[in-house]
Amino acid sequence: MTEPQLHHLPRPDAGGRLAYWQWGQPQSAHLVVCVHGLTRQGRDFDTLSRALLERAGALGLSLRVVCPDVAGRGASDWLGDAALYQPLTYAADMQALLTHLNGQQRIDRLDWVGTSMGGIIGMLVAAHGQALPRPIERLVLNDVGPRLDWAGLARIKAYVGRGAPFASLQEGLDALRANMASFGPHSEQQWQALNTPMLKPTADGHWALHYDPAIAAPLRDLSEQSNAQAGELMQALYQQISAQTLLLRGADSDLLSREAALAMTQCGPRPALIEFAGVGHAPTLIADDQLRAVLDFVLPA
Numbered sequence: 001m002t003e004p005q006l007h008h009l010p011r012p013d014a015g016g017r018l019a020y021w022q023w024g025q026p027q028s029a030h031l032v033v034c035v036h037g038l039t040r041q042g043r044d045f046d047t048l049s050r051a052l053l054e055r056a057g058a059l060g061l062s063l064r065v066v067c068p069d070v071a072g073r074g075a076s077d078w079l080g081d082a083a084l085y086q087p088l089t090y091a092a093d094m095q096a097l098l099t100h101l102n103g104q105q106r107i108d109r110l111d112w113v114g115t116s117m118g119g120i121i122g123m124l125v126a127a128h129g130q131a132l133p134r135p136i137e138r139l140v141l142n143d144v145g146p147r148l149d150w151a152g153l154a155r156i157k158a159y160v161g162r163g164a165p166f167a168s169l170q171e172g173l174d175a176l177r178a179n180m181a182s183f184g185p186h187s188e189q190q191w192q193a194l195n196t197p198m199l200k201p202t203a204d205g206h207w208a209l210h211y212d213p214a215i216a217a218p219l220r221d222l223s224e225q226s227n228a229q230a231g232e233l234m235q236a237l238y239q240q241i242s243a244q245t246l247l248l249r250g251a252d253s254d255l256l257s258r259e260a261a262l263a264m265t266q267c268g269p270r271p272a273l274i275e276f277a278g279v280g281h282a283p284t285l286i287a288d289d290q291l292r293a294v295l296d297f298v299l300p301a
Contacts (some may be wrong), residue, residue, distance in 0.1 A: 004042075004049065004067065006075060012096045013089075016077030020068040020097060023049040028062035029108035031101060032298060035067075035094070035118030037282060039160055041074030041210055042067035043197040048113070048285045048294060055299045063299075064105070068097060070117070072212035074197070082217035087117070091124040095131055102133035111138040111298050112243075116255070116282050119144035120234070127237040138298055139243040141271065143256050143282035145264050146234035150224045152255030152281055161216030165206035172199040172207045182280030184250065190286055238268040245271035246297045248290070250279035272297075 004021035011018050021042045032052060034045040049065045056063035069076040070090050079085060101107065110132070114122035119141040129135035159179050166172035176195040186194065199207045245268075249261045258275075265273050274293045276283050283290045 002050070004046070008075070009097065009100050011071065011077070011093060013092065016071070016079065018068060018071060018077075018093055018097060019075035020066050023065040023067070024053050024056070025062045025064055027105050028064040029106060030056075030061065030063050030111075031098075031107050031109070032063065032065045032111045032113065033068070033094070033098070034065065034113040035115070035121055036070065036073070037116035037118060038156065038215070039073075039198075039209070039211055040115070041197055042069045043074070044115070044194065044284065045113070046193065048291060051291045051295060052299065055295045055301075059299060059301065061299070064101075066097070066101060068094070070121075072215050074210055078212040078214070082214035085212075085215045086218050087120050087124055090117075090121045091128075094121055094125055095128075098125075098132055098134075107134040110134045110136050111140075112136050113140040113142065113285075113294060113298075114144065115142040115285070116144050118142070123234065123238055123241060126243050127240040129242070136243040139241065139245045139269070139271075140248065140294055140297060141245060142248045142285065143250050143253050145247070145256050145260055146238040147231035147260050147263075148227060148255055149257050149260070150227055152253070153219075153222065153227060155254060157216075157219045157222070160219060161213035164208045164213075165202055166199070166208070167206060169196070169199060169207050172209075182250070182252070182254070183282065183284050184276070184279035184287070186284070186286065190284075194284060194286070238264070241269045243269060245269035246293070247271040247273045248283055248293060249273065249275045250281055250283050251275045251277045252280040253282070255281040 004023045008017040008019050036044045045067045072078050112122045126136045173195050200210050202208050
């Protein structure tokens, strides 16, 4: 399957629908869930999904890859209450999604790839494996951990929910490319593929970002002190994770310091750490070395 199929299911509590992009074989009992960062959407994982399916095929294995659009992003509905745009809401949505997918085809193996916010959701879900149809077996945390650097969060706060509308698609793409410079080097074709799904046409002929600007609301009240307190709570959850874990980090990341990443390798699930030179927050899992790291962990040859 070279293109994903878009599906929806009702959200459990706050109304609306949750969208997810499905790749591969729906009848496969091996499920890989890929969850995006704060302002991104499920199509971020197109390259990784194709690579996972190619590796699975080469190994004679079946595989289903599901890439949700977290609430308020992509093809998912926006929430009526901005206060619900927070990780506990998203974790409940993912638990409902996994129950739904398990009802379609029993999950015998569950893996998770989470970039930034998607990794935070992954840690919450993995720490409460008893609430899942199947505990997460392999967990990839992409440039994220229980403790996040305030400098990186302050940078993200400065642009989330701002910058639209754009006069043209190209203007929007250029703005996104500037904001996402920390993703590291990409070809023009890669930038186009990565960021075109981030924009949507408006009724007046302009282009807008795909997400609800209200996702920024909870960030406005975040302070350096409250971030430190959240880090303490997340650290306690991180200690409970038993999934085999891989930690990826952009060597120039301003969100996950090298010190924090090294500390993660010494506690909780004690992940292996792989860093990528010339990349900040966050690796897009498009470059060959980044793909290989995930493929070799999830589907070792």
